[in-house]
Amino acid sequence: MNVNAVSDVFRRVLENPEVSADSDFFVMGGDSLLATRVLSAIARASGVELDFDDFLDAPTPSALAKKIASQA
Amino acid sequence: MSVVVVGAGLAGLTAAAGLAARGVEVTVFEARERVGGRTHGIEVAPGAWVDAGAAYLGDRHTALTALLAELDLKTTPTTMTGASRFALGGDDGRTRAGRFPPLSAVALGELFDALDELDRGVRAEAPWLSADAARLDRLTAAEWAREHLRHPDARLFFPLFLGEMMAADPADVSVLHLAFYLRSGGGIRYLNAFAGGAQENRIDGGAHQVCRRLAAGLGDRVRLGEPVRAIHQDGDGVTVVAATGSVRARAAVVAVPPTLADTIDHRPGLPVPRSGARTAPGCAVKVHLVYPAPAWREQGLSGWSVNARGPLLSTVDDSPADGGVGVLTGFVTGREAHRYAALPAAEQREQAFAQAARLFPGLPEPIGCHVTDWVHEDYSRGCYAALFGPGDWSRLGPRLAVPHQRVHWAGTETSTEFFGLMEGAIRSGHRVAAEINAMYRWRDIHD
């Protein structure tokens, strides 16, 4: 999954079109419930199952895309 | 112009106050010896009140927020700092930062995605007209979960989530009702959240004060201990029969939960009942454990816990804002509420104490314990709210807010906005007051 695909997931889940590669999910109003929906979308699209702590550690589309790539 | 209001909960009193402000002569009959209905305060220490019924609100609850301002009541944030406790396996509990349970995030994400999809498919203002309504109204949420949730963590969490959110057992609600409830309340994220969601604030000093202050403004127009048994209508009015006598008026507002509205003898009879055989009461018991101080905070814990086994399926810190006693509120919901409500009082206390001690090791014995059993309240029959079972929305939905000649309906279950919440009750009260004003004032001018 590349940065753009992860950004699209953020946009859908946050219901907010203003997501860039460096937008922090939790600063943009994401909470733990919405975070799980991002993680399930990533698992569906890439087969990589990240956990909540991974996401806290990499809360932007660019950081998350790197994490996915490193685990794929 | 005169109107009788049946029920002195938030809906009935909002309606009565709205009508009285427009110069209508109102009488409110309330079955209990107190006003407030599903809001109720308990004084756990001198001057310290907790909510035995409804407690929380968020910023989208605009009618309630406006009413609080009018009545000079303040809110207090439900800020949670510290870690949570989770007992979701066979263990006594695990500590974790934040409110997120130690379950597979991917599995929970699938559950919330599926719920979000249900939410998006429903027409909130008329659920029975949603695409696929007939099928969704036939299926129970339990059947839906068996079909859609594969991961064991999602299956474990779904009933806990539903219990906490709507005090429902998944077998008791139709999928259409679940979808409607999510949409009506602002979606899963809003309904689930404390900060930025429907549990952002509490009412400082207790939610019961709202009805108390509304009733104070109405004075002796509110008559307690007067269960209404019958409402008979004829060409020019209604006769409302209560315990100690009857009152004649131009119209009536029935502001009681649907199953209770059906116990009133309506003449002529209702074309469609207010509830059906599958309309279940929401099942909630609230337990308040009172401690000398909120000692869990010193251990870095927020007081929040989620537990697979009862009686306390979740706990939250509801300590009064003034810095005195510590109050841990336990929620017993769904099927577990039935089991727990049937126990003798001593056993209820013992089970709650033992579980709190396992979850929060090192807590002293509570100095007080209050168990509020809404399951067996004759004049509520369903808390937080009525649960619409299979078939209910198709059959009852279209008439929920349609007057039966001179009998008008209010109550949180008649509101398609924020159904089941205080906000829904208040909106229904405003709606019915405006409805009556428009209908009968017009006739007064033109007759």
Ligand SMILES: Cc1cc2nc3c(=O)[nH]c(=O)nc-3n(C[C@H](O)[C@H](O)[C@H](O)COP(=O)(O)OP(=O)(O)OC[C@H]3O[C@@H](n4cnc5c(N)ncnc54)[C@H](O)[C@@H]3O)c2cc1C
């Ligand atoms: C444990 C619990 C927790 C809750 N938590 C929340 C929360 O956090 N936030 C939130 O917004 N909502 C919450 N709710 C829901 C909220 O309390 C209700 O939605 C709301 O109070 C309903 O108001 P109402 O006026 O529609 O009905 P009610 O409050 O039920 O009022 C109906 C009134 O009619 C009276 N009555 C019944 N039958 C008759 C009769 N025949 N004659 C005369 N009078 C009669 C009853 O005694 C009652 O006073 C909770 C409820 C419970 C029980």
